[in-house]
Amino acid sequence: MNGFHMDYEVFLFIGVVLTLAAWLWTKFKKLQRSDNKRLQTIVAVGSFFPLLLIVFSFRSFAYEPFRIPSSSMMPTLLTGDFIYVDKTAYGVKLPIVHNTLIETGTPQRGDVMVFRSVEDPATDVIKRVVGIPGDHIRYDERTKQIFVNGEALPETFEGPYNGFHDDINPNGLNQRATITGEVEHKILHSDRVRHRYAHRELVVPEGHYFGMGDNRDFSADSRVWGLIPERNIVGQAKGIWMHWRPSAFIDGLKRIGTQL
Incomplete structure (x- = not known):
């Protein structure tokens, strides 16, 4: 790139x-x-x-707003969420060329991160960091379990997902609680969907990250297109400042101020 x-x-x-x-x-x-x-x-x-x-x-140097366009980060983020991204969290970068001027930190497991798409740099993408440099990542397609350095990320079944959204039918989606790094969050699995992924097991090299959507079976992520180069990183998603969808106006108001 x-x-x-x-x-x-x-x-x-x-x-x-x-x-x-x-x-x-x-x-x-x-x-x-x-x-x-x-x-x-x-x-x-x-x-x-x-x-x-x-x-x-x-x-360019502080915060940037983004709108969530898809369901890949449900239930953490929903279509219609407007988030703000801290562009200083992982280093102050020059605009346009994106070279790092000042090092301020690196992505950690569990962070929700915005980056320029590996496939199309003109498109911004948001995923959760699952693997950092040096990590051995393995995804078991049969059990849909993620292993980081040989240890399975814990998952606790919570029941059928009943959240509000417009993108996909919630039938067959189950919600689970998990911990990625030190971050506790929710993920979704579908009983009806199974995929074969190109990147199921690898070691994350220096300067790269492995990202996944929380809506595991409806997310094109590092399992599909590979690792995220450090150069592509835009910043860390911090919170929701607005939600707009006429079909869920009242519920959307409740999401304002949610921290990620």
Whole structure:
């Protein structure tokens, strides 16, 4: 994954550069008021520079909002959740090129992490970190059990899943409690779905991570497309700041403020 992709961050950066050029030009020429429409346009464009700079800086170096588009992280995250992602949790990175400027930490087992897709860098993906560098990961397709360094992650059956969502029929989904690293959370399994995965057993190399969705049988993750390069990491998902789906408005309000 060399270079960069044309995403919102790139367009926002271009906007900052263009408005900066207009702002500097108006200051250099001392253009505040003019009857010339072209000059008025330049002044107007330049006036957006401070706002775009603040938005770009905050989004690039601090926090960034994301909307959950699918059911792969149920029951932790639902379609329609709006989350905020801490972009300083795993290092301060340069915008666009994503080179790390300052090391601040590394992903830990159990973290909910946003990263650029291994298959399509223009798409952001969210999964839970299950394996970190040096870990031996094995997924048993028969029992649907995850083993980390030879030890099975504990799972306790809690019963049929009755949560609200629009994406898939809940019939056949069972909820289990588990612990990944030091994080206690819920996962879902389906009695009706079984897959053959390309990556069922491996050792996570340096600079890579193994991620999985909490909705285990409805998640394309490291079992499908492989490991997550450190360079692709965007940040750590911290919490839900809004939920919007007209079909579940009241229940959605209850999710606001949920920490991950």
